[in-house]
Amino acid sequence: MTNLAKRIIEFVQRPGYMPMKPKTLAKKLGITKKKLAKFEAALEEAKLSGEIRFSEGGRIQPKAARGSHLGIVHRIKSGDAFIILREPKPVGLTDDIFVDRNDLKDAQNGDEVFVKLLQRRRSRGQRCGYVVEVVERATNVFVGTYLEEDESGWVQIDGKDYPDPIWVGDPGAKGVQEGDKVVIEMLRFPTVGQNGEGVLTKVLGSRGEPGVDTQMIIHEFGIPDEFPDDVLNEARLEAENFNENDLTDREDLSEMTVVTIDPKTARDFDDAISLKKIEKGHWLLGVHIADVSHFVQPGTQLDREAETRGTSVYLPTKVIPMLPEIISNGLASLQEGRTRFTMSAFIEFSAEGIPIETRFSRSAIKVTQRFAYEEVMPIIKAKPSEPIEGVSDEIRELLKNMHELAMLLRKRRFAKGSLELDMPEVRLSLDTDGKVTGAFEAEHDESHEIIEEFMLAANIAVAVRLNDEGIGFLRRAHADPAEAKLKAFSEFVTILGFELEKYQSKKHLQALLRSVRGTPQEQAVNYAMLRSLKQAEYSPMEVGHYALAEDQYCHFTSPIRRYPDLHIHRLVSSLVCDNVTYRGASAEDLIRLGHHCSTTERRAERAERELTKIKLLTYFEERVGEKITAVITGVERFGFFCRGVEIPAEGLVHISNIPASESYEFDRQAMALVGRRTGDMIRLGDKVIVEIASVDVDRRELNFKLLTHTASKPPAKKGAAKKSPSRGKKGSKKPNSKQSKPRKKKPSTRKKKSAQKRRKKR
Template identity: 50%
Template sequence: MESSELAQRLLDFVRRPEYRPMKPRMIARRLGLEDEAAAELKKVIKQLAARGQLRYGAGHLVYWVPPGPRPHHIVGVFRRTEAGHGFVRPQETSQDGRGAGDIFIPYEKTSDASTGDTVAVRLLPSRGALGPRGEVVEVLRRETHRFVGTYTDSAGGPMVQIDGNLFTAPIQVGDPGPRRLQSGDKVVVEMVRFPTPWRWGEGVVVEVLGPPGKPGVDTLMILREFDLPERFAEDALEEARRQAEAFDDSDLGGRLDLTGLTTITIDPADARDYDDAVSLERLERGHWRLGVHIADVAHFVKPGTPLDREARHRATSVYLPDRVVPMLPETISNALASLQPHKLRYTKTVFLEFTEEGVPVHMEVHRSAIRSHKRLAYDEVDAFFAEPEPWRRRWGAGLCDLLLQMRDLARRLRRRRAAHGMLEMHIPEVQVDLDRQGRVTGAHVVPHTESRKMIEEFMVAANQAVAEWLHRRGILFLRRVHRPPSLFKLKALREFVAELRLPNAGGSLEGRGWLQQLLDRTAGRPEEQAVHFAVLRAMQRAVYSPEEEGHYALATDCYCHFTSPIRRYPDLTVHRLVDEVLAGRKPRTDPTELLVLGDHCSQREQRAEAAERELTRLKLLAYFSSRIGEEMDAVITGVEPFGMFVQGLRLPAEGLIHIDSLTDDYYRFDRAGHTLTGYRHGNTYRLGDVVRVAVAHVDLDRRELDFRLVERAKSDKARPQRPEIPRRHRRRPGR
């Protein structure tokens, strides 16, 4: 192929509206180029980049440069501060992860941008060493047009003050019409004209949620704020009902009959959807045969159907403190697909054979049917592991011996993963306890117990095995990608560790070995919490992508999510590919479509986590609003020039200790060490330290919680083995 012809094909491809930046090898695959032409493609990309028609971005991604008079604009995400000015974080960073840094946007240059909007910025002349400055010249994409706020009817007319600090001034909403509104009511506003430094914002009230103290209003606020769907479309519900009517639990449908195999489910006690079951057999030569049986959601949710449309749009189930927003209707998620005990259920089964030491030697994938023999809860299994004999009389010797064998295998698998470089960080999840009105009554720790570790190991093994099975067949699929931390962040981490004066704190930053040694070396030491927080800050967020970039924390080059198709759409797409392969067909996958789908699923996952955090925050703010002065132990989760962020150990409420409230000294901020240190007395407060705080101020509308420092925790009794903060992962860690 001539270079000019290849260049034109390439330009036609990258100019498509659906094109997303990708690496040259992905472009070559998408264009169907063989080895020689693929090598030529790289030369053509460089030539076009030299002409200004293409450019390379972070990670060697290829971007199209549209023609026009605005080549110097920077695209990024805008964030407004409480004072009114803003910052824009550029979408691209350099190879070391540093990037150009946030761009400061003076208040009068923010235009009508709102927090979360994607904007185009023109750089302005810098003033001294304050860093880059700019002005917003265009809002490219709105994060949202709907906001939740408090309605007031004042002399200036009806207004809504948007919750939080998104907008410095209230929004004019005009006559609410026939709606019965009272000052103080929580409402949903559709923005008609976003505010600027020179004019008021205008909106219209589209929904009245009710007074803020009314039970359920806080949950409605979060559902609207994050645009979480409450109901399924009627055609999706009707299709789910048809699936239920058509399902025949006496028909195996040509599947492998595993109904005689002893399979069990182990889940939280309050779980309603059981999407995985496990089995274990001992083979000749001491080998193990682990069976991981996953609900066959793909049998009920076909591509292009109303059910698929809903599942794809939602992409994940959302677990709020007082309700679940499911990805699929309950007819599917809690009935047809759920692996309920003693009921015939369709599954995808992964059989994994291990040597006695836990080395994988063989795997098989089947379309199967099972009958779960027993539903167990994590707490029950942990109680059995602690004291087996009473449970033997209750469950019988067969089930008890099976559980002990499963624990034995899981421990061996875990030791092997640790030896291969898996990063071992487990921070217990703290869940708030609610009464029937949805009000906080307390909280409890969900520890990372033996039973949870066991199921996690089996799910990770199945996920990795399926990913490698698809990869060997040359199939493109949505991977679970966890990219390595940038060299810039690792250097910052090592500087922080050096400030702690730990022995042997040096080491190469190129591999994960230094990180794991650091975690192991600080286990049980006073510095443990500080190091764990610093390592977490250095890590990147795991995402979904077809790119072959591996999973850094799990120390594997090939990983996907397969084990939870009831609640995660990426798992469902992997199940469909497995069906195609088992049917003898080569799946057709479009790299660009997979990139777009991966971005969508990653964003939905992040939205779900943010919604859960924000509703928990709202409920905790309401709880503490009547408890001003109450004291608690807390861990420092962030150190900034203006103060320290802390999070309670008993209740996971995060708030600020403002530096102005530290009246015993004048404090200086050390960015490298994440510390505030007093000039006169030398008192130092560091990331991960445990301190005693008291509730000082609660602002429910601005969603702010201020603490005052009482004292540093006096003994290790106040220091938990791990900082008791909510896990950022879903309830089934590692799956």
């Protein structure tokens, strides 16, 4: 082992070392630019020795101490935590490890830690442990509300992870006022019996002021917002150098009829479609994707910034792009009537929709016409004799052909075993100040399905070609779910009254999802199914894509907003140019990049959901006491969750907010609250009328009070559950609504106990 590799290991394994990125470690070790190549080689040598490792965020960490295990902290309301072990899990440890709050040290929710096992177990046999060391913090930056007490400044962090405020020193720093939303950086995390300590870094303003909630989320999730000057300068230089008439080494498709179909509110347009019917009844589909790789070269400041961001973030009030707008909304945006550089995938399909041949091209197109999703289906469904203003006969024919081929591909995809969960996306109606005036679930009709099918076809075609060429690339991987989770899902839907004959069968899962469509239980079943599946991620590993039923799949169609797509474009370009422009990355770099892009993608999704929740809570805050109609989406021992019908926000009806005329017990098997006196059931899918009882925006809480409950009827025929083979051994019984009523069993239990007492007295 080289001396430099030994130095790296020695530094990383020092007491008190905090995980850092390679660039930071190089500075700490005094590595000059001339020696960076040697440093990277030594870093790889140290990693291969097993003495150091890389976190998902790309930071360098020491190896686990003997007998300790690496995992993520998930704190619960009591202050205790479960440690979710990293894959691959140690032999014999399949469950999460329980850690008492006194054994957590200063570990917080989401932190990566080393944990050791204790001899004791919980009542059900679950292993207990204690935190040895915090390896990497989920974050050091938090958003909260400023307050003053005992001549000191304090910040109550938003959410429920920190019940006690954090001390931030002398009051009035940075002109802060009580009640302001602020950003702090944690200096010392709180532990049992000791307050946390932080430093106030930014004052955002009073909650409720326009834009403050958006800034809260940007800082809470650490999303890079403004672009550095050197990145903007590179983008401006690309704009100056762009010549749309210079088509050297590009296939000129500017005379081809090409259309785009996007949301009305779309700001960047990165995909366009052409389609021809050719001989033998075959189809020639052209999927033309903005060639971002032309403007963003590997190793440039633009490229490094795009990789750091990983993805664009689409908040309800603001888009935070992966690339400066001069590129994302200008040079690379496929605007109508403008020549734009593209990467084209031409796929020939048989009359039956079977892919026959694929060709890729560095091209230039000029979009003939742009459509919003809402405009497409009326055109397709219109009678031939019915004139449509602004749409030529050629375009009408193109749209109808697109619909015909897309529905054919869709039919074949589902026949192959592809799954589709109906997960409604909440969209907000906002006024000029960003306040919610209403909310709705986004529509998803056949116009969306047209583009969806063509994008899937292109992604599959690219992945198949790269795989055939033996090139390492970032796949969009979706591993098969664990059998235990599918079995639990099967038992859950059987309890609801639906039939799932073979939970391992994609066709039976498809049939189930079709059967719940339009029922009150639809959302609960779809969410339960989603929780049964593993998360899709970016990885060079060839694990396939379970939900799409594809062995080879990658993301190619959105390089303006996703870095993995840009990576794929460079590889496709290298194929077209005979490997002159880009040679790809090593397997280790692909694993690191995959982890990073998966992390930034999930961060963006969480940020969007959280800001949507905050805005909906603010909307309800002004409506405490109003009545709304809702559908029950989850049932727990402490109450039930329900989602508004007109405004799709989810809140809790605590058991104490259910009318006192009846007391309820939780029946876990039936996923219901059962009345002790009447046997009435409150279960998933039931409609309720609730009153908005209380709202706490800072804690992200919405509480309802039950007014009226309408029990849903069983969605399947009697006996449907009996047909399910997931019931277990012959003769075992699945609980139905009658069996779930516990009140009939209680008298006999009382008689037994009283008889035992009498015997003791005798």
